Amino acid sequence: MNKNRSTNIIALLLMVGGYYSPFYSNIIFTTGLFSLAGGVTNWLAVYMLFDKIPLIYGSGVIPNRFEDFKIGIKKLIVQEFFTEERVKNFFAEYENLLSPENIATKVDYEEVFEHLKDGIVESSFGGMLALVGGKSALNVLKEPIIEKLKLVVSDVIDNLKTDAITDNITTDLLEKIEGIIDTRLNELTPEMVKQIVQDMIRHHLGWLVVWGGVFGGIIGLITSILNTSISLF
Numbered sequence: 001m002n003k004n005r006s007t008n009i010i011a012l013l014l015m016v017g018g019y020y021s022p023f024y025s026n027i028i029f030t031t032g033l034f035s036l037a038g039g040v041t042n043w044l045a046v047y048m049l050f051d052k053i054p055l056i057y058g059s060g061v062i063p064n065r066f067e068d069f070k071i072g073i074k075k076l077i078v079q080e081f082f083t084e085e086r087v088k089n090f091f092a093e094y095e096n097l098l099s100p101e102n103i104a105t106k107v108d109y110e111e112v113f114e115h116l117k118d119g120i121v122e123s124s125f126g127g128m129l130a131l132v133g134g135k136s137a138l139n140v141l142k143e144p145i146i147e148k149l150k151l152v153v154s155d156v157i158d159n160l161k162t163d164a165i166t167d168n169i170t171t172d173l174l175e176k177i178e179g180i181i182d183t184r185l186n187e188l189t190p191e192m193v194k195q196i197v198q199d200m201i202r203h204h205l206g207w208l209v210v211w212g213g214v215f216g217g218i219i220g221l222i223t224s225i226l227n228t229s230i231s232l233f
Contacts, residue, residue, distance in 0.1 A: 003206040004043050007213040011035035014217070030224035031217045038216020042208040049205075050198055062197050063190040070185045070193065074178075082177050107153055109146040116145070 014032025018025050047053075052060025062069065188196075 004039070004046075004209040007039045007210050008036060008043070011039055011213050011217065027221065027224040027228065030227075031220040034220025034223065035213045035217030038219075039209050039213035041216075042212030046202070046205045046208055050194055050202070063194045066188070066190040066193040069197065070188060074181050074185060077181055078174075078178060082174060084171075084174060087173060107149075109149055112149060113142055113145060 011032050014035060015029055016032075018027070018029030018032055021028055048056065048059040048061070050060070050062055052064070
């Protein structure tokens with residue numbers, strides 16, 4: 001049994017109990033009546049958020065204003081999560097990972113040089129190389145070639161980094177994100193928007209009914225006590 005129904009049933013039982021009670025009948029009945037009024041009123045308010053009731057102006061506000069909700073959802077995503085500043089900060093965080101120094105240290109230049117030697121041996125220069133000592137004769141070129149490879153890798157990564165992290169890329173990315181959001185939002189119907197909002201908050205809105213019943217009961221109790229006190233004078 002949900003909170004809404006439990007609250008209203010308890011209030012109704014108070015009314016029935018007060019009606020038949022030989023003691024404090026009016027106080028118990030009034031407390032139950034005000035509690036039921038508070039619970040039902042708040043339950044109706046919650047219901048009217050999601051569903052339209054004929055002849056009641058303002059009911060069904062969420063499905064009726066679903067276009068505004070779609071705009072609100074887009075603003076929330078774009079302006080809060082995918083601002084230009086946040087995207088630039090994201091790239092900045094990973095900029096160090098793309099630095100030439102970092103990537104250059106990850107390259108196994110020894111292995112690259114070994115593959116280079118194998119390529120030369122298997123090429124048309126292999127026979128000529130055999131005349132001057134074979135594959136091992138290339139070892140004297142190891143250090144200068146590795147140093148040159150490091151410079152080449154550094155230049156390539158520098159160019160890639162400069163091209164990738166620019167304002168234009170950031171702008172293009174934001175436009176693509178907005179396009180994806182717009183496409184998805186255009187697929188939403190009033191019923192889908194209603195369901196999304198309902199799934200998020202309806203469970204918590206049940207507490208409005210509970211507290212409506214509690215405060216209604218307190219007001220009813222105070223009112224009945226005051227009325228009893230006044231009637232005694």
